[in-house]
Amino acid sequence: MTSKKKSFAEKEKQFNDGLENVVTGLGTSDDKNSANRWVNTYANHDYEQLSARYREDWVAQKVCDVVPEDMSREWRRFDSDEAKQADMAFNLKGLCREGYKWARLYGTSAVVMDLKRTGAPDKPLNIDRLKPNCIRSLQVVDRTRLFPVGEVNYDPMSPEYGFPEYYQLGGSAERIHSSRIVRFEGTPLPRYQMWKNQWYSDSVLIPLLHTIDNYHVAAQSAASLVHEANADIVTIEGLQNLLTHDQGFSAIMKRFRLMKTMKSNHNIILMDDTEQYSNKTVALNGVKDLIWEYLRIVAAAVGIPATRFLSASPDGMNATGESDLNNYIDKIRGEQSTVFDPRLKVLDKVVQAHYALKPWTYEWNSIFPESALVKSERLDNEVTAVKDLVDSGIITPADAQKVLLQMKTFDDFQFAAPPPPQQSTPKAKGE
Numbered sequence: 001m002t003s004k005k006k007s008f009a010e011k012e013k014q015f016n017d018g019l020e021n022v023v024t025g026l027g028t029s030d031d032k033n034s035a036n037r038w039v040n041t042y043a044n045h046d047y048e049q050l051s052a053r054y055r056e057d058w059v060a061q062k063v064c065d066v067v068p069e070d071m072s073r074e075w076r077r078f079d080s081d082e083a084k085q086a087d088m089a090f091n092l093k094g095l096c097r098e099g100y101k102w103a104r105l106y107g108t109s110a111v112v113m114d115l116k117r118t119g120a121p122d123k124p125l126n127i128d129r130l131k132p133n134c135i136r137s138l139q140v141v142d143r144t145r146l147f148p149v150g151e152v153n154y155d156p157m158s159p160e161y162g163f164p165e166y167y168q169l170g171g172s173a174e175r176i177h178s179s180r181i182v183r184f185e186g187t188p189l190p191r192y193q194m195w196k197n198q199w200y201s202d203s204v205l206i207p208l209l210h211t212i213d214n215y216h217v218a219a220q221s222a223a224s225l226v227h228e229a230n231a232d233i234v235t236i237e238g239l240q241n242l243l244t245h246d247q248g249f250s251a252i253m254k255r256f257r258l259m260k261t262m263k264s265n266h267n268i269i270l271m272d273d274t275e276q277y278s279n280k281t282v283a284l285n286g287v288k289d290l291i292w293e294y295l296r297i298v299a300a301a302v303g304i305p306a307t308r309f310l311s312a313s314p315d316g317m318n319a320t321g322e323s324d325l326n327n328y329i330d331k332i333r334g335e336q337s338t339v340f341d342p343r344l345k346v347l348d349k350v351v352q353a354h355y356a357l358k359p360w361t362y363e364w365n366s367i368f369p370e371s372a373l374v375k376s377e378r379l380d381n382e383v384t385a386v387k388d389l390v391d392s393g394i395i396t397p398a399d400a401q402k403v404l405l406q407m408k409t410f411d412d413f414q415f416a417a418p419p420p421p422q423q424s425t426p427k428a429k430g431e
Contacts, residue, residue: 044202047144059212064105072097074365083360086351102142103184108200109142111182125179130353145170148199162191182343215294222287235276
């Protein structure tokens with residue numbers, strides 16, 4: 001009598017969701033892909049390998065460099081010349097670019113603020129009580145020289161929840177309070193994963209390592225094929241018998257050294273009437289496409305258009321790459337807001353206190369400035385549209401100036417005050 005009770009495995013199998021095919025094994029335990037699983041490689045711990053990648057591999061170097069460079073290339077437009085000069089004095093542009101670049105490579109970096117008259121380095125920093133001339137130095141340090149030490153902030157209401165309270169720099173035993181550093185992150189991780197990752201985020205290179213390696217293998221293999229693209233083939237009667245003794249082997253080697261020498265020097269091949277010569281050519285069709293495909297995958301993975309990452313022309317008929325570039329500009333503007341703005345809020349406040357300046361405002365400049373032709377066409381269209389509104393009486397000339405200022409059509413132009421409206425003078429009696 002068979003038991004009506006089913007095993008736990010059978011019950012579980014009945015509730016599995018997904019596509020199955022019992023004939024091919026798709027989705028069942030017989031499917032070869034059923035054994036696939038993702039595991040943590042902890043590649044971020046091997047920062048020596050990441051350093052070697054950056055120094056020796058141009059693809060990895062571009063992955064880390066291009067985005068920070070584009071984010072900071074045109075930098076910011078300030079509301080005063082004093083703010084612009086203060087920003088340039090401490091090179092905030094370079095600090096942000098370098099900090100984010102090393103964060104993308106190693107996973108984490110930081111700007112260490114060495115400030116005067118703010119207490120010991122291991123004491124919390126009150127950024128609202130800074131005095132003029134307070135900055136001693138602002139230094140970018142990557143995570144290979146920045147080590148978490150001491151307690152961890154477990155206050156769930158704190159913005160620093162889950163992060164270390166103190167850090168140490170390599171070669172120094174002095175503790176630095178977390179409020180005195182400005183961290184940059186590569187690939188942010190969930191808080192618990194950051195704890196397991198020694199409070200560092202991940203390098204942006206980690207998901208790309210295999211794809212980059214595949215590109216290099218394809219490129220080097222193609223280079224090896226070039227050496228063998230043309231091979232000379234000579235058929236010799238009785239070759240096998242000649243190679244059975246040393247004298248025959250030496251004679252064969254001497255024979256072909258002479259043939260190669262004659263071919264190189266005089267472009268002549270000397271042959272016996274019993275020998276046959278042919279040439280074999282290795283087809284390299286498709287190798288270039290394979291190499292470029294790997295590079296396009298890398299560019300797509302980091303969100304950089306191939307026209308920017310590879311300096312290549314867009315593919316396809318009538319392709320201009322404009323849509324890809326527009327999407328990339330939107331991505332860069334988003335990263336300026338989420339990566340640079342929160343950190344500049346702290347750095348700007350420190351610089352403002354150092355020079356005793358009032359808080360300033362700024363806007364991000366265009367990432368890719370317009371060419372002279374495109375700018376001329378845009379200005380002409382904007383001015384024509386405003387002029388039509390004035391001519392039709394919809395707005396006044398004074399309002400037109402305000403519109404052009406709001407549109408930032410002429411940022412560096414000082415508009416003259418509009419002339420006062422002319423009033424008709426009453427005529428005297430008898431005129």
